[in-house]
Amino acid sequence: MYYPLTVRDFLDRAETVYPDRVGVVDEPDQPAPSLGSLTYREIAANARAQAAKLDALGVPVGGRVAVVSQNSARLLTSFFGVSGWGRVLVPVNFRLSLPEIEYIVGHSGAEVVYADPALKDKLDALDVPHKLVLGEDDDLYLPGAEPRPWAEPNEAATATINYTSGTTARPKGVQLTHRNLWLNATVFGLHMGIGDRDVYLHTLPMFHANGWGMPYAMTGVGAQHVVLRQVDGTEILRRVEEYGVTAMCAAPAVVSAALEGAASWDGEVPGRDRVRIIVAGAPPPTRTIERVLDELGWEFCQIYGLTETSPLVTSNRMRAEWDDLSAHERAQRLGRAGAPALGVRVSVDAEGEVLTSSNHNLDGYWEQPDETARVQAGGTFHTGDGGYLDDDGYLVISDRKKDVIISGGENVSSIEVEDALMSHPKVKEVAVIGIPDDKWGELVTALVVPDGEVTAEELIAHCRTNLAGYKCPKRVDFVDELARTATGKLQKFKLRQPYWEGRERQVN
Ligand code: AMP
Numbered sequence: 001m002y003y004p005l006t007v008r009d010f011l012d013r014a015e016t017v018y019p020d021r022v023g024v025v026d027e028p029d030q031p032a033p034s035l036g037s038l039t040y041r042e043i044a045a046n047a048r049a050q051a052a053k054l055d056a057l058g059v060p061v062g063g064r065v066a067v068v069s070q071n072s073a074r075l076l077t078s079f080f081g082v083s084g085w086g087r088v089l090v091p092v093n094f095r096l097s098l099p100e101i102e103y104i105v106g107h108s109g110a111e112v113v114y115a116d117p118a119l120k121d122k123l124d125a126l127d128v129p130h131k132l133v134l135g136e137d138d139d140l141y142l143p144g145a146e147p148r149p150w151a152e153p154n155e156a157a158t159a160t161i162n163y164t165s166g167t168t169a170r171p172k173g174v175q176l177t178h179r180n181l182w183l184n185a186t187v188f189g190l191h192m193g194i195g196d197r198d199v200y201l202h203t204l205p206m207f208h209a210n211g212w213g214m215p216y217a218m219t220g221v222g223a224q225h226v227v228l229r230q231v232d233g234t235e236i237l238r239r240v241e242e243y244g245v246t247a248m249c250a251a252p253a254v255v256s257a258a259l260e261g262a263a264s265w266d267g268e269v270p271g272r273d274r275v276r277i278i279v280a281g282a283p284p285p286t287r288t289i290e291r292v293l294d295e296l297g298w299e300f301c302q303i304y305g306l307t308e309t310s311p312l313v314t315s316n317r318m319r320a321e322w323d324d325l326s327a328h329e330r331a332q333r334l335g336r337a338g339a340p341a342l343g344v345r346v347s348v349d350a351e352g353e354v355l356t357s358s359n360h361n362l363d364g365y366w367e368q369p370d371e372t373a374r375v376q377a378g379g380t381f382h383t384g385d386g387g388y389l390d391d392d393g394y395l396v397i398s399d400r401k402k403d404v405i406i407s408g409g410e411n412v413s414s415i416e417v418e419d420a421l422m423s424h425p426k427v428k429e430v431a432v433i434g435i436p437d438d439k440w441g442e443l444v445t446a447l448v449v450p451d452g453e454v455t456a457e458e459l460i461a462h463c464r465t466n467l468a469g470y471k472c473p474k475r476v477d478f479v480d481e482l483a484r485t486a487t488g489k490l491q492k493f494k495l496r497q498p499y500w501e502g503r504e505r506q507v508n
Contacts, residue, residue, distance in 0.1 A: 067092065338395060353386060
Protein backbone atom coordinates (compact mmCIF):
# COMPACT_ATOMS: atom_id res chain seq x y z
CA MET A 1 0.00 0.00 0.00
CA TYR A 2 1.38 3.38 -1.00
CA TYR A 3 1.69 6.33 1.37
CA PRO A 4 3.12 9.67 0.17
CA LEU A 5 6.29 11.21 1.64
CA THR A 6 5.62 14.55 3.31
CA VAL A 7 7.68 16.73 5.63
CA ARG A 8 5.24 15.97 8.45
CA ASP A 9 6.72 12.46 8.60
CA PHE A 10 9.82 13.86 10.30
CA LEU A 11 7.88 15.48 13.12
CA ASP A 12 5.38 12.62 13.47
CA ARG A 13 8.20 10.19 14.04
CA ALA A 14 9.96 12.41 16.56
CA GLU A 15 6.71 12.91 18.47
CA THR A 16 6.01 9.18 18.54
CA VAL A 17 9.49 7.95 19.41
CA TYR A 18 10.96 10.86 21.41
CA PRO A 19 7.99 12.80 22.89
CA ASP A 20 9.77 13.89 26.08
CA ARG A 21 13.16 14.64 24.59
CA VAL A 22 14.10 18.29 24.27
CA GLY A 23 13.88 18.86 20.52
CA VAL A 24 14.92 22.49 20.39
CA VAL A 25 16.83 24.85 22.66
CA ASP A 26 16.17 28.48 21.81
CA GLU A 27 18.66 31.31 22.43
CA PRO A 28 19.41 31.00 26.18
CA ASP A 29 19.32 34.64 27.22
CA GLN A 30 16.56 35.67 24.88
CA PRO A 31 13.51 37.30 26.52
CA ALA A 32 10.07 36.93 24.85
CA PRO A 33 9.49 35.72 22.15
CA SER A 34 11.89 32.94 23.03
CA LEU A 35 10.14 29.68 23.74
CA GLY A 36 13.08 28.40 25.73
CA SER A 37 13.33 24.66 25.31
CA LEU A 38 10.61 22.55 23.74
CA THR A 39 10.17 18.80 23.77
CA TYR A 40 9.18 17.08 20.56
CA ARG A 41 5.65 16.69 22.03
CA GLU A 42 5.53 20.49 22.47
CA ILE A 43 6.95 21.21 19.02
CA ALA A 44 4.25 18.96 17.52
CA ALA A 45 1.52 20.65 19.62
CA ASN A 46 2.74 24.07 18.43
CA ALA A 47 2.80 22.94 14.83
CA ARG A 48 -0.80 21.72 15.13
CA ALA A 49 -1.82 25.02 16.73
CA GLN A 50 -0.27 26.93 13.82
CA ALA A 51 -2.09 24.75 11.30
CA ALA A 52 -5.38 25.23 13.20
CA LYS A 53 -4.81 29.00 13.12
CA LEU A 54 -4.34 28.85 9.34
CA ASP A 55 -7.61 26.85 9.11
CA ALA A 56 -9.34 29.59 11.08
CA LEU A 57 -7.95 32.26 8.75
CA GLY A 58 -9.30 30.31 5.78
CA VAL A 59 -5.90 29.64 4.18
CA PRO A 60 -6.49 26.76 1.75
CA VAL A 61 -4.20 23.83 0.98
CA GLY A 62 -1.61 25.29 -1.42
CA GLY A 63 -1.99 28.81 0.09
CA ARG A 64 1.29 30.59 0.72
CA VAL A 65 2.51 31.66 4.16
CA ALA A 66 5.63 33.83 4.26
CA VAL A 67 7.86 33.86 7.34
CA VAL A 68 10.35 36.65 7.97
CA SER A 69 12.32 35.66 11.02
CA GLN A 70 15.71 35.17 12.53
CA ASN A 71 16.46 31.67 13.72
CA SER A 72 14.21 30.67 16.60
CA ALA A 73 12.26 27.74 18.00
CA ARG A 74 9.11 29.31 16.59
CA LEU A 75 10.59 29.49 13.11
CA LEU A 76 11.53 25.82 13.35
CA THR A 77 7.97 24.97 14.37
CA SER A 78 6.54 26.83 11.37
CA PHE A 79 8.37 24.51 8.95
CA PHE A 80 5.94 21.84 10.10
CA GLY A 81 2.91 23.97 11.07
CA VAL A 82 2.68 25.44 7.57
CA SER A 83 3.87 22.74 5.12
CA GLY A 84 2.81 19.80 7.29
CA TRP A 85 -0.86 20.49 6.60
CA GLY A 86 -0.49 21.24 2.89
CA ARG A 87 0.20 24.96 2.80
CA VAL A 88 3.32 26.38 1.21
CA LEU A 89 6.01 27.96 3.36
CA VAL A 90 7.87 30.96 1.91
CA PRO A 91 10.93 31.57 4.14
CA VAL A 92 12.19 35.11 3.59
CA ASN A 93 15.69 36.42 4.28
CA PHE A 94 15.14 38.81 7.20
CA ARG A 95 18.10 40.95 6.11
CA LEU A 96 16.30 42.11 2.97
CA SER A 97 15.10 45.69 2.62
CA LEU A 98 11.36 46.45 2.77
CA PRO A 99 10.96 46.80 -1.05
CA GLU A 100 12.67 43.42 -1.48
CA ILE A 101 10.40 41.75 1.09
CA GLU A 102 7.35 43.41 -0.51
CA TYR A 103 8.37 41.95 -3.85
CA ILE A 104 8.66 38.39 -2.49
CA VAL A 105 5.43 38.58 -0.53
CA GLY A 106 3.61 40.01 -3.56
CA HIS A 107 5.15 37.66 -6.10
CA SER A 108 4.48 34.53 -4.04
CA GLY A 109 0.91 35.69 -3.38
CA ALA A 110 1.31 35.05 0.35
CA GLU A 111 -1.97 35.46 2.25
CA VAL A 112 -0.30 35.40 5.63
CA VAL A 113 3.03 36.77 6.83
CA TYR A 114 4.61 35.75 10.11
CA ALA A 115 7.44 37.91 11.41
CA ASP A 116 9.50 37.87 14.54
CA PRO A 117 8.97 40.88 16.81
CA ALA A 118 12.33 42.40 15.86
CA LEU A 119 10.95 42.80 12.33
CA LYS A 120 7.55 44.24 13.31
CA ASP A 121 8.20 47.56 11.52
CA LYS A 122 8.63 45.78 8.23
CA LEU A 123 5.56 43.65 8.90
CA ASP A 124 3.42 46.73 9.61
CA ALA A 125 4.34 48.21 6.23
CA LEU A 126 3.26 45.13 4.24
CA ASP A 127 -0.03 44.94 2.42
CA VAL A 128 -1.28 41.37 3.05
CA PRO A 129 -4.57 39.99 4.40
CA HIS A 130 -3.09 38.52 7.59
CA LYS A 131 -0.03 39.51 9.61
CA LEU A 132 1.05 37.65 12.69
CA VAL A 133 3.87 38.31 15.09
CA LEU A 134 5.66 35.18 16.19
CA GLY A 135 5.55 35.11 19.96
CA GLU A 136 2.84 37.75 20.38
CA ASP A 137 -0.09 36.14 18.62
CA ASP A 138 -0.70 33.47 21.18
CA ASP A 139 -3.30 31.49 19.31
CA LEU A 140 -0.50 30.38 17.00
CA TYR A 141 0.66 28.30 19.96
CA LEU A 142 -2.50 27.12 21.70
CA PRO A 143 -1.75 23.64 22.96
CA GLY A 144 -4.57 21.26 22.18
CA ALA A 145 -5.71 23.06 19.02
CA GLU A 146 -6.52 20.46 16.38
CA PRO A 147 -6.20 21.35 12.70
CA ARG A 148 -8.31 19.88 9.93
CA PRO A 149 -6.45 16.94 8.41
CA TRP A 150 -4.76 17.45 5.04
CA ALA A 151 -7.32 15.46 3.06
CA GLU A 152 -5.07 14.29 0.24
CA PRO A 153 -1.40 14.46 1.19
CA ASN A 154 0.68 14.55 -1.96
CA GLU A 155 4.44 14.23 -2.21
CA ALA A 156 4.49 16.12 -5.52
CA ALA A 157 2.86 19.17 -3.89
CA THR A 158 5.00 22.25 -3.32
CA ALA A 159 6.11 22.43 0.32
CA THR A 160 8.27 25.56 0.20
CA ILE A 161 9.11 28.40 -2.16
CA ASN A 162 12.58 29.75 -1.41
CA TYR A 163 13.53 33.00 -3.09
CA THR A 164 17.08 33.08 -4.31
CA SER A 165 19.15 35.82 -5.90
CA GLY A 166 20.47 34.56 -9.16
CA THR A 167 20.92 35.44 -12.76
CA THR A 168 17.91 37.75 -13.00
CA ALA A 169 17.38 41.21 -11.58
CA ARG A 170 14.67 39.94 -9.23
CA PRO A 171 14.99 36.93 -6.94
CA LYS A 172 13.35 33.77 -8.25
CA GLY A 173 11.02 31.54 -6.21
CA VAL A 174 12.37 27.99 -6.13
CA GLN A 175 9.49 25.53 -5.70
CA LEU A 176 10.51 22.46 -3.74
CA THR A 177 8.11 19.57 -3.27
CA HIS A 178 7.60 17.38 -0.23
CA ARG A 179 9.43 14.59 -2.05
CA ASN A 180 12.38 16.88 -2.85
CA LEU A 181 12.79 17.92 0.78
CA TRP A 182 12.19 14.45 2.15
CA LEU A 183 14.84 12.81 -0.01
CA ASN A 184 17.36 15.60 0.49
CA ALA A 185 17.03 15.34 4.27
CA THR A 186 17.29 11.55 4.42
CA VAL A 187 20.22 11.34 2.01
CA PHE A 188 22.02 14.08 3.96
CA GLY A 189 21.45 12.13 7.17
CA LEU A 190 22.83 8.97 5.61
CA HIS A 191 26.01 10.61 4.31
CA MET A 192 26.68 12.56 7.49
CA GLY A 193 25.71 9.69 9.78
CA ILE A 194 23.27 11.63 11.95
CA GLY A 195 21.29 10.02 14.75
CA ASP A 196 19.48 10.62 18.00
CA ARG A 197 22.68 11.43 19.90
CA ASP A 198 23.33 14.41 17.67
CA VAL A 199 23.01 17.97 18.88
CA TYR A 200 22.86 20.32 15.93
CA LEU A 201 23.78 23.99 16.12
CA HIS A 202 21.95 26.22 13.61
CA THR A 203 24.73 28.59 12.60
CA LEU A 204 23.14 29.10 9.18
CA PRO A 205 19.86 30.94 8.82
CA MET A 206 17.02 28.45 8.44
CA PHE A 207 15.51 30.43 5.57
CA HIS A 208 18.50 29.45 3.41
CA ALA A 209 17.55 26.38 1.41
CA ASN A 210 15.78 25.60 4.68
CA GLY A 211 19.08 25.61 6.57
CA TRP A 212 20.31 22.79 4.34
CA GLY A 213 17.24 20.76 5.24
CA MET A 214 18.25 20.51 8.89
CA PRO A 215 14.83 21.34 10.37
CA TYR A 216 13.64 18.09 8.75
CA ALA A 217 16.75 15.87 8.86
CA MET A 218 17.57 16.45 12.53
CA THR A 219 13.94 16.21 13.64
CA GLY A 220 13.40 12.93 11.81
CA VAL A 221 16.11 11.14 13.82
CA GLY A 222 15.19 12.79 17.14
CA ALA A 223 18.38 14.88 17.32
CA GLN A 224 18.37 18.14 19.28
CA HIS A 225 18.30 21.55 17.59
CA VAL A 226 20.18 24.42 19.21
CA VAL A 227 19.32 27.87 17.89
CA LEU A 228 21.92 30.50 17.10
CA ARG A 229 20.93 33.96 15.87
CA GLN A 230 24.20 35.79 15.42
CA VAL A 231 27.40 34.25 14.13
CA ASP A 232 30.10 34.86 16.72
CA GLY A 233 33.06 32.54 17.27
CA THR A 234 33.03 32.64 21.06
CA GLU A 235 29.26 32.08 21.19
CA ILE A 236 29.60 29.10 18.87
CA LEU A 237 32.24 27.52 21.13
CA ARG A 238 30.24 28.33 24.23
CA ARG A 239 27.21 26.51 22.82
CA VAL A 240 29.35 23.59 21.72
CA GLU A 241 30.54 23.27 25.32
CA GLU A 242 27.25 23.93 27.09
CA TYR A 243 24.94 21.76 24.97
CA GLY A 244 27.37 19.12 23.79
CA VAL A 245 26.95 20.12 20.14
CA THR A 246 28.04 17.41 17.71
CA ALA A 247 27.29 18.92 14.28
CA MET A 248 26.81 22.18 12.44
CA CYS A 249 26.49 23.23 8.83
CA ALA A 250 28.59 26.29 8.16
CA ALA A 251 29.43 28.82 5.50
CA PRO A 252 33.17 29.61 5.22
CA ALA A 253 32.56 32.79 7.24
CA VAL A 254 31.32 30.64 10.15
CA VAL A 255 34.49 28.53 9.94
CA SER A 256 36.60 31.69 10.16
CA ALA A 257 34.55 32.89 13.14
CA ALA A 258 35.02 29.55 14.94
CA LEU A 259 38.79 29.70 14.32
CA GLU A 260 38.88 33.25 15.69
CA GLY A 261 36.88 32.14 18.73
CA ALA A 262 39.34 29.29 19.32
CA ALA A 263 42.31 31.68 19.19
CA SER A 264 41.01 33.58 22.22
CA TRP A 265 39.41 30.60 24.01
CA ASP A 266 40.68 29.90 27.49
CA GLY A 267 41.63 26.22 27.78
CA GLU A 268 40.98 23.33 25.43
CA VAL A 269 38.61 24.05 22.55
CA PRO A 270 35.35 22.17 23.21
CA GLY A 271 34.07 19.45 20.89
CA ARG A 272 37.45 17.98 19.95
CA ASP A 273 36.91 14.62 18.20
CA ARG A 274 33.16 15.11 18.48
CA VAL A 275 31.97 17.98 16.28
CA ARG A 276 31.40 17.62 12.54
CA ILE A 277 31.56 20.97 10.78
CA ILE A 278 29.84 20.59 7.42
CA VAL A 279 30.90 23.40 5.14
CA ALA A 280 29.02 24.63 2.08
CA GLY A 281 28.57 27.73 0.01
CA ALA A 282 32.08 28.26 -1.36
CA PRO A 283 35.25 26.22 -1.74
CA PRO A 284 37.26 26.46 1.50
CA PRO A 285 41.05 26.89 1.13
CA THR A 286 43.19 23.87 2.08
CA ARG A 287 44.91 25.95 4.77
CA THR A 288 41.58 26.67 6.48
CA ILE A 289 40.71 22.97 6.51
CA GLU A 290 44.08 22.14 8.04
CA ARG A 291 43.49 24.74 10.73
CA VAL A 292 40.08 23.22 11.55
CA LEU A 293 41.70 19.79 11.93
CA ASP A 294 44.60 21.15 14.01
CA GLU A 295 43.23 24.02 16.04
CA LEU A 296 39.65 22.84 16.61
CA GLY A 297 40.14 19.10 16.29
CA TRP A 298 36.71 18.92 14.60
CA GLU A 299 35.85 16.67 11.68
CA PHE A 300 35.74 18.68 8.47
CA CYS A 301 33.09 17.76 5.89
CA GLN A 302 32.06 19.57 2.74
CA ILE A 303 28.84 19.57 0.77
CA TYR A 304 27.87 21.31 -2.46
CA GLY A 305 24.46 22.25 -3.73
CA LEU A 306 22.01 25.01 -4.51
CA THR A 307 18.60 26.10 -3.32
CA GLU A 308 17.33 24.61 -6.61
CA THR A 309 18.68 21.16 -5.69
CA SER A 310 17.10 21.10 -2.20
CA PRO A 311 20.21 21.51 -1.86
CA LEU A 312 22.41 18.38 -1.62
CA VAL A 313 24.38 17.49 -4.80
CA THR A 314 27.75 16.20 -3.54
CA SER A 315 29.24 15.39 -0.17
CA ASN A 316 32.77 14.88 1.05
CA ARG A 317 33.60 13.27 4.36
CA MET A 318 36.73 11.69 5.78
CA ARG A 319 37.23 8.20 4.31
CA ALA A 320 38.91 5.26 6.02
CA GLU A 321 41.44 5.10 3.15
CA TRP A 322 42.76 8.54 4.12
CA ASP A 323 43.48 7.67 7.77
CA ASP A 324 47.24 7.41 7.28
CA LEU A 325 47.62 10.58 5.24
CA SER A 326 49.16 13.77 6.62
CA ALA A 327 46.82 16.57 7.72
CA HIS A 328 47.75 18.49 4.58
CA GLU A 329 46.88 15.60 2.27
CA ARG A 330 43.61 15.00 4.09
CA ALA A 331 42.76 18.68 3.81
CA GLN A 332 43.45 18.61 0.06
CA ARG A 333 41.01 15.74 -0.38
CA LEU A 334 38.39 17.36 1.81
CA GLY A 335 38.73 20.64 -0.12
CA ARG A 336 36.78 19.21 -3.06
CA ALA A 337 33.02 19.65 -3.30
CA GLY A 338 32.68 15.88 -3.05
CA ALA A 339 31.24 12.75 -4.60
CA PRO A 340 27.68 12.79 -5.97
CA ALA A 341 25.22 12.04 -3.18
CA LEU A 342 23.18 8.85 -3.29
CA GLY A 343 20.58 9.15 -6.06
CA VAL A 344 22.27 12.18 -7.62
CA ARG A 345 23.97 12.22 -11.03
CA VAL A 346 26.60 14.84 -11.81
CA SER A 347 28.30 15.62 -15.12
CA VAL A 348 30.18 18.49 -16.68
CA ASP A 349 29.32 19.72 -20.20
CA ALA A 350 31.71 20.82 -22.94
CA GLU A 351 31.72 24.40 -21.62
CA GLY A 352 32.68 23.23 -18.13
CA GLU A 353 29.24 23.82 -16.57
CA VAL A 354 28.18 21.42 -13.83
CA LEU A 355 24.92 19.58 -14.61
CA THR A 356 22.93 17.43 -12.22
CA SER A 357 19.87 15.18 -12.17
CA SER A 358 18.16 13.77 -9.09
CA ASN A 359 14.88 13.32 -7.31
CA HIS A 360 15.40 16.51 -5.36
CA ASN A 361 15.88 19.09 -8.06
CA LEU A 362 13.36 21.92 -8.12
CA ASP A 363 9.89 21.54 -9.52
CA GLY A 364 10.27 24.96 -11.14
CA TYR A 365 10.58 28.67 -10.49
CA TRP A 366 7.29 30.04 -9.22
CA GLU A 367 5.46 31.68 -12.13
CA GLN A 368 8.59 31.87 -14.28
CA PRO A 369 8.20 29.13 -16.91
CA ASP A 370 10.89 30.57 -19.19
CA GLU A 371 13.53 30.58 -16.45
CA THR A 372 12.46 27.06 -15.46
CA ALA A 373 12.86 25.83 -19.04
CA ARG A 374 16.26 27.52 -19.29
CA VAL A 375 17.79 25.77 -16.27
CA GLN A 376 16.16 22.42 -17.12
CA ALA A 377 17.15 22.41 -20.81
CA GLY A 378 17.98 18.91 -22.05
CA GLY A 379 16.31 17.31 -19.03
CA THR A 380 19.08 18.05 -16.56
CA PHE A 381 19.58 20.93 -14.15
CA HIS A 382 22.16 23.56 -15.14
CA THR A 383 23.90 24.77 -11.99
CA GLY A 384 25.67 27.81 -13.46
CA ASP A 385 28.82 26.64 -11.65
CA GLY A 386 32.01 25.73 -13.46
CA GLY A 387 33.98 22.67 -12.39
CA TYR A 388 35.37 19.27 -13.21
CA LEU A 389 35.28 15.69 -11.97
CA ASP A 390 38.72 14.53 -10.86
CA ASP A 391 40.22 11.03 -11.11
CA ASP A 392 38.33 9.88 -7.99
CA GLY A 393 35.02 11.05 -9.52
CA TYR A 394 34.92 13.90 -7.03
CA LEU A 395 33.53 17.25 -8.14
CA VAL A 396 35.75 20.32 -7.85
CA ILE A 397 34.09 23.73 -8.22
CA SER A 398 36.57 26.03 -9.93
CA ASP A 399 34.58 28.78 -11.60
CA ARG A 400 31.17 30.39 -11.89
CA LYS A 401 29.32 30.72 -15.16
CA LYS A 402 26.37 32.64 -13.72
CA ASP A 403 26.51 36.29 -12.78
CA VAL A 404 26.31 35.75 -9.06
CA ILE A 405 28.64 36.87 -6.27
CA ILE A 406 28.83 34.86 -3.07
CA SER A 407 29.74 37.15 -0.20
CA GLY A 408 29.71 35.99 3.40
CA GLY A 409 27.62 32.97 2.37
CA GLU A 410 24.87 35.09 0.76
CA ASN A 411 24.17 35.08 -2.97
CA VAL A 412 24.14 38.49 -4.62
CA SER A 413 22.83 39.00 -8.15
CA SER A 414 25.22 41.35 -9.97
CA ILE A 415 22.37 42.52 -12.18
CA GLU A 416 20.29 43.56 -9.20
CA VAL A 417 23.12 45.70 -7.83
CA GLU A 418 23.86 47.12 -11.30
CA ASP A 419 20.18 48.13 -11.62
CA ALA A 420 20.31 49.90 -8.26
CA LEU A 421 23.50 51.79 -9.25
CA MET A 422 22.20 52.73 -12.71
CA SER A 423 19.27 54.49 -11.05
CA HIS A 424 21.78 57.07 -9.71
CA PRO A 425 21.95 60.10 -12.03
CA LYS A 426 25.76 60.30 -11.88
CA VAL A 427 26.32 56.72 -13.07
CA LYS A 428 26.88 56.35 -16.79
CA GLU A 429 27.88 52.68 -16.92
CA VAL A 430 28.44 50.03 -14.31
CA ALA A 431 29.57 46.44 -13.89
CA VAL A 432 29.35 44.61 -10.58
CA ILE A 433 31.77 41.75 -9.94
CA GLY A 434 33.07 39.72 -7.02
CA ILE A 435 36.73 40.04 -6.10
CA PRO A 436 38.62 37.77 -3.70
CA ASP A 437 38.52 38.78 -0.06
CA ASP A 438 39.80 37.02 3.05
CA LYS A 439 36.85 37.92 5.25
CA TRP A 440 33.87 37.80 2.86
CA GLY A 441 35.13 35.21 0.38
CA GLU A 442 34.12 37.55 -2.41
CA LEU A 443 33.66 41.28 -2.09
CA VAL A 444 30.81 42.97 -3.98
CA THR A 445 32.69 45.46 -6.13
CA ALA A 446 31.27 48.05 -8.54
CA LEU A 447 33.27 49.26 -11.51
CA VAL A 448 31.69 52.59 -12.39
CA VAL A 449 32.06 54.94 -15.35
CA PRO A 450 30.87 58.17 -13.71
CA ASP A 451 28.87 60.92 -15.33
CA GLY A 452 30.22 63.93 -13.42
CA GLU A 453 31.40 64.19 -9.82
CA VAL A 454 30.30 61.42 -7.50
CA THR A 455 31.89 59.60 -4.57
CA ALA A 456 31.93 55.91 -3.66
CA GLU A 457 30.16 56.72 -0.38
CA GLU A 458 27.28 58.43 -2.20
CA LEU A 459 26.79 55.44 -4.46
CA ILE A 460 26.86 52.94 -1.58
CA ALA A 461 24.36 55.06 0.39
CA HIS A 462 22.12 55.16 -2.70
CA CYS A 463 22.13 51.35 -2.92
CA ARG A 464 21.23 51.06 0.74
CA THR A 465 17.84 52.67 0.17
CA ASN A 466 16.73 49.74 -2.01
CA LEU A 467 18.92 46.77 -1.28
CA ALA A 468 19.79 44.63 1.71
CA GLY A 469 23.08 45.75 3.27
CA TYR A 470 24.97 42.61 2.25
CA LYS A 471 24.19 43.26 -1.45
CA CYS A 472 25.54 46.84 -1.47
CA PRO A 473 29.01 47.29 -2.96
CA LYS A 474 31.78 47.33 -0.36
CA ARG A 475 34.17 48.78 -2.88
CA VAL A 476 33.68 51.13 -5.85
CA ASP A 477 36.41 51.52 -8.48
CA PHE A 478 35.97 54.39 -10.94
CA VAL A 479 37.07 53.53 -14.50
CA ASP A 480 37.08 55.23 -17.92
CA GLU A 481 35.42 52.39 -19.78
CA LEU A 482 34.23 48.80 -19.37
CA ALA A 483 35.31 45.86 -21.54
CA ARG A 484 32.46 44.84 -23.85
CA THR A 485 31.91 42.44 -26.74
CA ALA A 486 31.24 43.70 -30.28
CA THR A 487 27.53 43.42 -29.48
CA GLY A 488 27.95 45.57 -26.38
CA LYS A 489 27.72 42.80 -23.77
CA LEU A 490 29.85 43.29 -20.66
CA GLN A 491 32.86 40.96 -20.58
CA LYS A 492 32.80 40.14 -16.91
CA PHE A 493 35.61 37.59 -17.14
CA LYS A 494 37.92 40.32 -18.49
CA LEU A 495 36.84 42.75 -15.79
CA ARG A 496 37.49 40.11 -13.12
CA GLN A 497 40.88 39.06 -14.50
CA PRO A 498 43.18 41.65 -12.84
CA TYR A 499 41.64 40.97 -9.43
CA TRP A 500 41.83 37.15 -9.69
CA GLU A 501 45.26 36.95 -11.36
CA GLY A 502 47.41 34.00 -10.25
CA ARG A 503 44.64 32.15 -8.40
CA GLU A 504 43.94 28.50 -8.97
CA ARG A 505 40.19 28.91 -8.65
CA GLN A 506 38.08 31.77 -9.94
CA VAL A 507 35.64 31.55 -7.02
CA ASN A 508 36.16 32.03 -3.32
P1 AMP B 1 22.39 28.87 -2.72
O1 AMP B 1 21.33 28.68 -3.75
O2 AMP B 1 22.25 30.13 -1.93
O3 AMP B 1 22.51 27.65 -1.84
O4 AMP B 1 23.79 29.03 -3.48
C1 AMP B 1 24.24 28.01 -4.32
C2 AMP B 1 25.61 28.33 -4.86
O5 AMP B 1 26.59 28.35 -3.81
C3 AMP B 1 26.12 27.31 -5.84
O6 AMP B 1 25.60 27.48 -7.15
C4 AMP B 1 27.62 27.53 -5.78
O7 AMP B 1 28.00 28.62 -6.59
C5 AMP B 1 27.84 27.89 -4.32
N1 AMP B 1 28.29 26.72 -3.53
C6 AMP B 1 27.56 25.97 -2.68
N2 AMP B 1 28.31 25.01 -2.10
C7 AMP B 1 29.57 25.12 -2.61
C8 AMP B 1 30.80 24.40 -2.43
N3 AMP B 1 30.92 23.39 -1.57
N4 AMP B 1 31.88 24.82 -3.17
C9 AMP B 1 31.77 25.85 -4.04
N5 AMP B 1 30.66 26.58 -4.24
C10 AMP B 1 29.55 26.22 -3.54
